[in-house]
Amino acid sequence: MSLSGFLLRGGLVLAALGALLASPARAQSDEPGCRPEMASYRLPIQRAALAKDEVRLTFIGHATFVIETPGGVKAATDYNDYVRPPGIPDIATMNKAHSTHYSNRPDPGIKQLLRGWDPAGAGPARHDVTLGDMRVRNVPTNIRSYSGSTDFDGNSMFVFEIGDLCIAHLGHLHHPLEPGHLRALGRVDIVLFPVDGSYTLDQEGMLDVLKSLQAKVMIPMHFFGGGTLNRFLARSQDLWPIERRDSPEIVLSKATLPAKPTIIVLPGH
Template sequence: MKLTWLGHACFLAEQDGYRILLDPYTGVEGYPALAEQKLQVHKILCSHGHFDHNAVDQAELVPFDGPCPFTIRTVETFHDGEGGALRGPNTIHILSADGAAVAHLGDLGHPLSPEQVEAIGPLDAVLIPVGGTYTVDAAGAKAVCEALHPKCAVPMHYRHAPYGLPNVAGVEDFLSLWPVGAVRRLEGPVCEVDGGASGVLVPQFLQEA
């Protein structure tokens, strides 16, 4: 499975020519409009209805000649630590294809219950928010990783100036919680999830130098 980080909490997942767009955004400081990339995808999945996760008009849905190679499951969670009272629900999407399983945690705002961990199941990769304010913070994200035991973690939803929401933290607090040798900064936005990757993978946003 090929994952491309498109900024914020947005990823493009690809398998055998099939393309799934996860949590497309609009109006997030510094990022150019996703629509400028003229994305053509076969499915769009959104964790919740906020503008920075549900901008479905930023891509074009096109038909696919054949069956979808992905199995998609969902686990319902919350956008905050008060049962959704502050920001509502949040849906985790688990994508499985060619023997690999990836969970996109959306704007998870609380620790996972044992029942939620069991429902998510074994993972090759977790795409996890780390910036705090609207989601779990660095320590909360690390605790979620420890509960899920993915082979690798990919941080998202953090500020890397000039990109991102101005009132969320950067990625460094999260990375500091891992052994130095466990963190691998990628040269571009693409992660290949094939069961061989481990530790923390940090993609680089395409527009960054």
């Protein structure tokens, strides 16, 4: 190889390496195992229309789901700059516990951007909005601050009401639920809950939360690899049936909910 050819090849290699290191996909999060690469999932081009009593849930990854109504309204949970759903959601909820749960640059096309905390620090966030056939409201919770103290009303559980279904996303829940939280949540048919057991509530505490909610469908999220998820499932197997699905999408209706509470595991991306 000539000297000029050698230099040209070396330059290309260095350029490629520089592009890789500079890519936003290499950004680091303050939670382990949560990287922008998780947002690689693309929705199918052709998807069946939802019946009037159905809801489609898609697990994008980490704590982000897309919730879709029969009327075409889409909400993204814990919308952030690392794990992004495809397209622009109509509604986006956020929590501030870590940067993988909120966005500093949300898409301006989002119609309703709901922060689970009051940015002014004046008290709990209060949301109760209806867009098309979806109602979204929040139930404030406390979180641990970086100093180890309690950040009162620093996050929220978000409740999505579509037709006869009630879906609760527990967000970055750090503590057991008190009677007041349970009253505010109301009847929950589907619960999306974190299982990491360290950054959020410990796994035994989360089991108690699930027992108190008695939701018919329980979908785990916020797990860092299969080991964490499997530890939680091992603790749960004597309490509820466990179903593992091959698709990150699931369509549910009041009529198709299981007869007894069931954990349904969706593959993350």
